[in-house]
Amino acid sequence: MTKLLPMNRRNFLQASAAGLAAGTVPGLFGSQAMAQTALTVGFIYVGPKDDYGYNQAHAEGAAVIKKMPGITLVEEENVPETVDVQKTMESMINLDGATLLFPTSFGYFDPHMLAMAAKYPKIQFRHCGGLWTEGKHPANTGSYFGYIGQGQYLNGIAAGYATKSKKIGFVAAKPIPQVVQNINSFLLGARSVDPTITCQVIFTGEWSLAVKEAEATNALIDQGADVITCHVDSPKVVVETAAGRGAFVCGYHANQSALAKDKYLTGAEWAWGNVYTNFIKTAQSGGKLGNFVRGGLKDGFVKMSPLGPAVSAEGRKKFEATLAEIMSGKFSVFKGPIKDNKGNVVVTASTAFAEDAIELESMGYLVEGVVGSTS
Amino acid sequence: MEDTGIGLWGVPLAIFAGAIRVSTPFIFVSLGETITERSGRINLGLEGTLVFGAMTAYAVAVMTGSPTLGVLAAMATGAIFGTIHGWICKWPKVNDIAIGIAMMQFGLGLAFFLGKSFIQPVAPKLPSIPLGGWSAVPQVQAALNINVLFFIGAALALFLWWAFRNTRIGLTLRVVGDSTDAARAMGISPDRVRLLATAAGGSLAAIGGAYLSLYYPGSWNEGISSGQGLMAVALVIFARWNPIGCFLAALLFGGAGALGPALQSVGVTQGYYLFYAAPYVLTLIILIATSSPTRSLAGAPGALSLTK
Numbered sequence: 001m002t003k004l005l006p007m008n009r010r011n012f013l014q015a016s017a018a019g020l021a022a023g024t025v026p027g028l029f030g031s032q033a034m035a036q037t038a039l040t041v042g043f044i045y046v047g048p049k050d051d052y053g054y055n056q057a058h059a060e061g062a063a064v065i066k067k068m069p070g071i072t073l074v075e076e077e078n079v080p081e082t083v084d085v086q087k088t089m090e091s092m093i094n095l096d097g098a099t100l101l102f103p104t105s106f107g108y109f110d111p112h113m114l115a116m117a118a119k120y121p122k123i124q125f126r127h128c129g130g131l132w133t134e135g136k137h138p139a140n141t142g143s144y145f146g147y148i149g150q151g152q153y154l155n156g157i158a159a160g161y162a163t164k165s166k167k168i169g170f171v172a173a174k175p176i177p178q179v180v181q182n183i184n185s186f187l188l189g190a191r192s193v194d195p196t197i198t199c200q201v202i203f204t205g206e207w208s209l210a211v212k213e214a215e216a217t218n219a220l221i222d223q224g225a226d227v228i229t230c231h232v233d234s235p236k237v238v239v240e241t242a243a244g245r246g247a248f249v250c251g252y253h254a255n256q257s258a259l260a261k262d263k264y265l266t267g268a269e270w271a272w273g274n275v276y277t278n279f280i281k282t283a284q285s286g287g288k289l290g291n292f293v294r295g296g297l298k299d300g301f302v303k304m305s306p307l308g309p310a311v312s313a314e315g316r317k318k319f320e321a322t323l324a325e326i327m328s329g330k331f332s333v334f335k336g337p338i339k340d341n342k343g344n345v346v347v348t349a350s351t352a353f354a355e356d357a358i359e360l361e362s363m364g365y366l367v368e369g370v371v372g373s374t375s
Numbered sequence: 376m377e378d379t380g381i382g383l384w385g386v387p388l389a390i391f392a393g394a395i396r397v398s399t400p401f402i403f404v405s406l407g408e409t410i411t412e413r414s415g416r417i418n419l420g421l422e423g424t425l426v427f428g429a430m431t432a433y434a435v436a437v438m439t440g441s442p443t444l445g446v447l448a449a450m451a452t453g454a455i456f457g458t459i460h461g462w463i464c465k466w467p468k469v470n471d472i473a474i475g476i477a478m479m480q481f482g483l484g485l486a487f488f489l490g491k492s493f494i495q496p497v498a499p500k501l502p503s504i505p506l507g508g509w510s511a512v513p514q515v516q517a518a519l520n521i522n523v524l525f526f527i528g529a530a531l532a533l534f535l536w537w538a539f540r541n542t543r544i545g546l547t548l549r550v551v552g553d554s555t556d557a558a559r560a561m562g563i564s565p566d567r568v569r570l571l572a573t574a575a576g577g578s579l580a581a582i583g584g585a586y587l588s589l590y591y592p593g594s595w596n597e598g599i600s601s602g603q604g605l606m607a608v609a610l611v612i613f614a615r616w617n618p619i620g621c622f623l624a625a626l627l628f629g630g631a632g633a634l635g636p637a638l639q640s641v642g643v644t645q646g647y648y649l650f651y652a653a654p655y656v657l658t659l660i661i662l663i664a665t666s667s668p669t670r671s672l673a674g675a676p677g678a679l680s681l682t683k
Contacts (some may be wrong), residue, residue, distance in 0.1 A: 048597050050494045077489070078597060184666045205651055208602040210599050213653075214592035215393055215633050219640035222385045236590040240497075244593075245517060305508065373644035 033110055037284045038070045039100060042092035046105035046233070047208060053234035053253040054207075058104045058128070061252070061272025065280050067317045081107030083262055089116045097183060097184045100283055102276070104128045106176075109143070117141045124278060124289055129178070131361065134290050142291035144275055145178075146301030147186040150326050152229070153333045154304055155250035156189020158265040158320060159227035160197055161315030162191070163250025169225030169247075170201040171216045173232045174209075175374035177363045182231050184367045185333050186250075189228075191369060193318065200225055201372030207233040217241040226287045227265070234345040239264075248310060255305045266319070267305035274300040295353045333353075340365035341372075384567035385514070386630045386637045392518035393633020394626045395525055398590050400425065400583035400600075401625035402528035404607030406535060407579030409618055410447060411457075412611055413539065414572035415552040415678030416464060416566070419475030421580040422604025423482020424456045428581025429588035430490035433595035436498040442589045445498070446524075449581040456482060457577025463569035471680055473665070479604075487597050494596050501590045524582065524589045532581075552676035565678075580604065613658060615674040 041062075044314050049059035049062040055077065057327065066073040074096045079085050083109050092098040094118075101123060103113050109130035117125050117138045130143035154327055159168045168190055200223060204218040209232075217228060217238050228242040229250035236259060242249050243260035249258065251267020275293070282289055295301035325331040332354055338347035346365050347353070353360055366372055379509075405419050410420045428449035436445035436650065460478050464471045507519030539545040551558040551568040558565045583603065588595045614620030635650035 048491070048494055050491075050496070051596055057569050138597060198394060202636050203647055204602075204636075205648055208596075208598040209601050210589075210592045210594065210596070210637065211397060211601060211603075211632070215389075215397065216636040216639075217398075218392070218517070219633075219636040221384065222389060222517070222637075223640045234598070236596065237594050240594060241592060297580075371642055371644070372639065373647075375645065 002009070004155075005017055019166065037286075039280065039283060040072040040074060040098045041065065041280065042089070042101045043073065043075045044079050044088055044092075044101070044103045044105070044108065044261060045075070046081060046107075047078060049075065049077045051234040051291070052236040052239075052259065053232070055104070055233065056254045057270035058102075058272055059273070061239065061270070061276045062102075064273030065090035065276045066278055067112075068277070070214070070284065071280060072096075079105075081105055081112070083112070085112045086116055086269050089113070089125075091253075093120055093366060098123070100124045100126070101278070103127055106130070113141060114138065116253060124283070126289065126293075134291070139291070142289060142293065144290070144293035146270060146275070146297035147294065148178075148268050148302045149181045149333060149360070150296050150331075150355060151302050151304060152182040152185040152250075152252075152325060153189035153192075154319060154326075155229055155252075155268055156186040156191075157193055158307065158311055158315055158321050159229070159248070159250055160190035160193025161312050161318070162265055162310060163197060163227050165224045165226045166194065166197045167225045168199045168254070169220030169223075169228075169229040169239050170199055171213055171220070171228065171230035171232060171370075172201055173206060173220075175364075176205055179231045180358055180366065181363045182252075183370055183372075184363070184365075186343055187228055187367060187369050188333055188338075192322075193315075198366065199370050201366070201370055203372070203374075204232065205277050210237045213237045214241045220243065221245045221247050238293055251305055257305055257308065262309050264305070265307040265311055266307050267310075269303050269305055271300055271303045294356055297323070298329055334360060339368040341368050343368075383641055385641055386634075388514060388518055389637030389640070390630040390631045391596055394630035395518075395521055396623040397628030397632050399522065399528055399591075400584045400603045401523045401607045401610060402525075402532065402622055403581045403583035403586070403626055404623040405610040405614065405625060406528070406531055406618055407576035408608050408611045409535065409576075409578070409655075410548070410615075411569075411573045411576035412679060413552045413554065413616060413676055414548050414569045415676050416461070416471050416569045416573055417475060418457065418460050418478070418573050418576055418681060419472055419605075419608060420460055420478030420482060421475075422576070422600065422602065422607055423486070424453050424481035424577045424580040425584040425587070425604035427456065427482040427486040428453050428584030428596060429599050430486040430493065430584075430631055431581070432585030433491045433498050433588040434490065435444075436589055437493055437496045440499055440500050442501045443564065444503070445589055446582060446585045449585040450578045451533065453579070453581025453584075454574045455576040455577075456581075457574035458570060460577070461566075461573035464573075465566040465570065471491050472504070490595060490597070498589060498595070500593050501586070503590070522586065524586050524590065528625075532618045535618035549676070550680055555678050578640055580607075583607070609637060609658070613662060616676065617674060619630075627657065633658050 043062045045055040047055045049055050109127045125141040128144045132143035170183050173231045190197040204212045227248040230238040234301050239249050239256045239259045241262040249260040257264040332352040335352040336347040337349040340346045431452045432445035432449040435448040436442045461634050503520045503522045507516035549563045555565045610624045614624045631654040
């Protein structure tokens with residue numbers, strides 16, 4: 001597939017150049033720039049769309065745009081990150097007439113979505129989580145993601161006030177930058193309350209492994225952690241296991257308060273509905289879709305679950321003050337000096353990374369106070 | 376700083392607790408498969424039966440509010456799956472391994488399809504017996520919260536071990552499994568015995584699934600089983616078709632599986648991917664250590680397509 005890519009891209013570039021020269025934008029929405037153009041949009045999920053987690057967050061976003069006029073929504077769930085996703089995309093394009101596709105899982109990007117983008121240059125592809133680079137990736141593709149690390153920082157603040165043992169726990173899937181950044185943000189949030197707090201992390205090695213996630217949660221609580229959060233595809237098992245053992249829980253991906261009841265402090269949730277609505281509005285009005293779309297709490301990409309009853313008045317005050325600061329755009333989670341957990345200085349004293357700093361998207365270190373290792 | 380952790384004691388405790396928590400599905404599936412294989416058939420479809428059992432148990436528990444009814448319903452569906460396998464395999468020139476794989480895919484697909492609407496609701500869980508009241512350490516108390524299915528599994532292993540040797544049914548099963556011709560000469564219908572043995576095996580495997588969805592980890596979704604059904608079929612060979620061996624092998628697997636998270640929780644964090652491979656490495660070592668170049672698998676039923 002990748003062998004065909006350069007040739008097809010060249011063809012595509014020629015075709016689109018010709019199209020632009022003739023004054024007709026290639027694509028299906030350009031020719032009829034009405035506010036409510038009929039548009040078929042395809043969503044592809046790696047797991048079930050009601051998993052209380054990553055996929056549910058995207059499916060809730062898709063449900064928002066489904067209500068918009070002129071939109072036909074096609075969805076497929078449980079699509080593996082293999083050549084299967086290419087077949088799904090082809091069937092959505094050829095059979096359902098989809099012209100805008102959202103493959104939402106990390107592993108769909110390269111090579112699968114790139115191969116399809118080269119084969120169908122008139123179809124628009126927007127991928128969640130990938131790092132789209134101009135010149136390297138086709139112009140009809142793009143990526144979007146949210147800075148949810150800020151949400152984990154706020155989770156950390158709630159956890160910092162709730163912990164009695166000064167030990168908090170994190171069940172993580174794989175040590176990729178997004179996960180590592182969440183772990184670090186969670187601890188930094190907790191340490192803004194009490195600098196003696198440590199965070200134990202356990203990597204399960206897979207995005208969805210119910211039994212291992214339950215074992216990891218139990219092991220963390222056995223070692224004294226009394227607030228648990230996670231970054232796995234479906235936090236349901238972690239949340240239920242932790243709450244069942246009497247630990248507090250901070251949610252992730254979606255609102256899990258129904259699963260942990262009064263043990264639920266708060267949670268960092270995606271707000272994909274806003275993101276997808278913007279994409280659709282742009283597409284329907286004939287505008288050019290963004291290729292590299294990012295945003296955080298203040299842009300409405302991420303939201304926090306309402307604070308639970310176990311959050312103290314003091315914790316609520318600090319949480320809300322920090323949230324307000326984040327909303328003003330002046331807050332940075334990674335502000336030097338920060339050492340990693342091996343003692344090396346990773347952020348110097350004079351540095352403060354803004355939320356969109358590109359350095360943060362390749363984070364590979366765990367900060368001081370995180371007990372764990374990425375390998 | 377108030378320290379409520381239990382330090383390095385966490386590792387043996389986690390292995391012990393993990394052995395009990397994680398092993399139960401392995402126990403039931405491998406005991407079920409032992410019954411089936413002792414009759415001379417292999418049912419590779421138990422992974423599908425396990426997942427379908429997990430779904431059925433969860434769905435019935437959600438609808439009726441009774442986890443016990445959920446387990447019973449799972450047993451019934453497991454028996455149906457086993458019966459279908461046994462019935463198809465009685466036709467000439469049908470390969471039981473291929474049918475097993477087909478039944479596995481069928482079970483998985485049907486479970487995902489029918490289980491769609493049960494991912495969100497929360498089902499009541501199976502009760503556990505708190506045996507840790509004597510200890511003041513909450514970690515020990517948590518580890519000794521043992522589900523009743525674990526004890527049933529242990530008792531069943533003992534019972535099967537006794538029944539294979541000492542009962543008429545056990546003898547019939549073994550005759551059919553060792554020689555189809557001898558069984559026919561004795562007037563036993565091998566097909567009927569195998570059908571019943573496969574149905575019983577499916578029924579037990581479904582209990583393993585019910586444990587997954589109704590107790591630990593206690594949730595239904597499409598990734599609930601990470602191949603426990605397949606591993607348990609392999610455990611049967613590992614345990615040399617001995618029910619007590621199955622029980623011990625399941626414990627070993629559960630304990631070894633808990634090693635990875637437990638070591639990370641006490642700060643041994645380098646190389647966790649290797650720790651996660653522990654159960655499989657252990658299996659390889661034991662298989663190599665107990666293998667022999669001079670004889671075939673000890674205890675293998677003679678009519679098994681594996682040994683033919």
